[in-house]
Amino acid sequence: MPYLIAQEGPLTGLVLDLEDGEEWIVGRDPDEADLLTDDATVSRKQLRITKSGDEFFLKNLSRTSPTLVNDEPIQPNVPLTFGDRVKIGENIFLFTDEPAQPAEEETPPKKEASGYDNIFGDLEEPELPPEPEPLESRAPPAPPEEGELEEEEKAPPPKSAYDTIFEDLEAESEMPFNLLAETPLVLKVIGGPNAGAEIGLEKGRSYLLGKDSTSCDIVFQDLSVSRNHARLNISSDGIIDLEDLGSKNSTIVNGSPITEKQIVTPQDLIAMGTTVFLIIDREAAQETIFSPALPVFEAAITAEKGAGAAATPEEEIVLPETEQKEEFDWKREKIPSKYLVFAGAAAAIFLIVFISFFSLFKSENVELAEKLPRDAIKEATEHYPGVHYAYNPAASKLFLAGHVLTAVDFQELLFNLDQLPNLTIENNIIIDEGVSKSMNEVLSSHPDWQNISVIASEPGHFIAHGYVKTAQEAAGAAEYLSLNFPYVDLLQNQIVAEDLLHTQVQGMLLTNGFGAVTSQVTNGSVLLVGSYPGDEEGNFKDVVDKINKLQGVSSVRSFAIAVKGGHASIDLTRQYAVTGTALQDSKGYNAIINGRIYTIGQNLDGMHIISIGSDTIFLEKDGLKYKINFTR
Numbered sequence: 001m002p003y004l005i006a007q008e009g010p011l012t013g014l015v016l017d018l019e020d021g022e023e024w025i026v027g028r029d030p031d032e033a034d035l036l037t038d039d040a041t042v043s044r045k046q047l048r049i050t051k052s053g054d055e056f057f058l059k060n061l062s063r064t065s066p067t068l069v070n071d072e073p074i075q076p077n078v079p080l081t082f083g084d085r086v087k088i089g090e091n092i093f094l095f096t097d098e099p100a101q102p103a104e105e106e107t108p109p110k111k112e113a114s115g116y117d118n119i120f121g122d123l124e125e126p127e128l129p130p131e132p133e134p135l136e137s138r139a140p141p142a143p144p145e146e147g148e149l150e151e152e153e154k155a156p157p158p159k160s161a162y163d164t165i166f167e168d169l170e171a172e173s174e175m176p177f178n179l180l181a182e183t184p185l186v187l188k189v190i191g192g193p194n195a196g197a198e199i200g201l202e203k204g205r206s207y208l209l210g211k212d213s214t215s216c217d218i219v220f221q222d223l224s225v226s227r228n229h230a231r232l233n234i235s236s237d238g239i240i241d242l243e244d245l246g247s248k249n250s251t252i253v254n255g256s257p258i259t260e261k262q263i264v265t266p267q268d269l270i271a272m273g274t275t276v277f278l279i280i281d282r283e284a285a286q287e288t289i290f291s292p293a294l295p296v297f298e299a300a301i302t303a304e305k306g307a308g309a310a311a312t313p314e315e316e317i318v319l320p321e322t323e324q325k326e327e328f329d330w331k332r333e334k335i336p337s338k339y340l341v342f343a344g345a346a347a348a349i350f351l352i353v354f355i356s357f358f359s360l361f362k363s364e365n366v367e368l369a370e371k372l373p374r375d376a377i378k379e380a381t382e383h384y385p386g387v388h389y390a391y392n393p394a395a396s397k398l399f400l401a402g403h404v405l406t407a408v409d410f411q412e413l414l415f416n417l418d419q420l421p422n423l424t425i426e427n428n429i430i431i432d433e434g435v436s437k438s439m440n441e442v443l444s445s446h447p448d449w450q451n452i453s454v455i456a457s458e459p460g461h462f463i464a465h466g467y468v469k470t471a472q473e474a475a476g477a478a479e480y481l482s483l484n485f486p487y488v489d490l491l492q493n494q495i496v497a498e499d500l501l502h503t504q505v506q507g508m509l510l511t512n513g514f515g516a517v518t519s520q521v522t523n524g525s526v527l528l529v530g531s532y533p534g535d536e537e538g539n540f541k542d543v544v545d546k547i548n549k550l551q552g553v554s555s556v557r558s559f560a561i562a563v564k565g566g567h568a569s570i571d572l573t574r575q576y577a578v579t580g581t582a583l584q585d586s587k588g589y590n591a592i593i594n595g596r597i598y599t600i601g602q603n604l605d606g607m608h609i610i611s612i613g614s615d616t617i618f619l620e621k622d623g624l625k626y627k628i629n630f631t632r
Helices: 149-154 295-307 337-358 373-381 407-418 432-444 471-484 498-511 534-548
Strands: 003-008 015-017 023-027 047-052 055-060 078-080 085-088 091-096 185-191 198-201 205-210 230-234 240-244 251-253 262-264 270-272 275-281 387-392 397-404 424-431 452-458 461-468 491-497 517-522 525-533 555-558 561-563 578-584 587-593 596-599 607-612 616-621 624-629
Touching (some): 240 251, 373 387, 373 407, 397 407, 407 424, 432 461, 432 471, 471 491, 491 498, 498 517, 498 525, 525 534, 587 607, 587 616
Parallel strands (some): 397 424, 461 491
Antiparallel strands (some): 003 015, 003 091, 047 055, 055 078, 185 198, 185 275, 205 230, 240 262, 251 270, 387 397, 578 587, 587 596, 607 616
């Protein structure tokens, strides 16, 4: 029985059964797929598996994440053999006829603890004790005999069915696991969408910070954070350094963006987009902040001192001598007159210099212009040339229309506009990536159009390119696109028919006198075989260069060889039968061709006979040379 068993990746352990049916669609769309894979890296329709007799064939249906077989790209309907490794998304599946065996004796590797790990992740489900027998069925215990009573009193009481799984923990020196999941460091978010979150950090580890849940160790649900925003490295000695990974909004430490690795401390404030956090060291000693006694406490101390005048000397409160000194009052101190004179002179000089300096400039009122909403909208949309907008200032409404290339561009545009206050947005923006993907799925299902695809080269501009065998198939594909593609006025047709391209290449060869060279065209690749006169090698290379520049030609490979003299003639042996020749002075004079006698100088179907040899007849027409071999 055939299976696909996931050995690596997020779906490790998943088994896809290929027993029932003749065709299966593998993907994550429950409405389209026969075999579901709950993984974001797998396309909605990833691949198709078909069964023909005892053989299985695989066809890739995804263009965003192509399926690989044994780490190699696949052609349509590639055969599968047992032992093949099939890469689906980020998962590696083994094609086998043996079901997966549960690894009972193999101990799974222990996952390194992180701030996200569940503190109960390693607990196994406790085995419940057997149910106690009903009281009616129990026989009364026999009284102990003499000599056994002392031993029974020393023995511990028997376990009850209602004892908890923690009953023996008191005898151990420490608990088998940490219920509080204490870590030496804690990342605490104090601002942004994730405010209040606390994440444990361990020494000797590196953490990738960002919003990509598939690759990051610490994920922030914040659109202003990049997918892979920064990396936090913690050494075994507790030294912490932070590195920005080329994020769009930068990583800011204490108000300054960092450009290289920077050591941070628990007192540093770190910002990534709108998310602000700091790192708390639980093991560091907490400093005590000294604060002098307030006047209300001094009054209380004085009252207590008066009330305890009759008390014993041990109970009296004695204030330090420094606190009994009279407080210095600078208002009562007299300023020397020489200081007043010096200060007045300095003020006069400063005033003169100040007035002289500003008299050089013409004073004007400077008004700070507030950025208008229309200017802010223009600035937010200037990086998206395919997007057009209309703004209604009376209703504070913004209407968006046009095209963007990807869904990421769409999200970033809306994020930039959401920063503008009191703005209502209505959008009719088209994501070209989704339009191309939907049309390519339809084209790939048609057997004659599997090599045709639609791509978005820029926002609002689509190109249909690829190869079909005949001009009729190309016309059919063009007609289908004109009727079903939603933006046909934005579509450029670059579909190439191989038969027309072959005719064009062969015509160039014949026109330039290289009729002995034939061509083959496959998916835009031109293959040249045959021979040409050795003295025409330069002209032949020029013709090859011209063929390479033809529209629809992706590459030219030439296996034609240069030969001498008549060996470069076009071979007509299959079209004519030579049954005899006549020689005169050891040279051919005439020959019987297709039952008729021809002599040197006569024409055969418009071709001039130039020589008759012992085994070959040479002819010429319009500068092209031909030959007929009658003995081989």
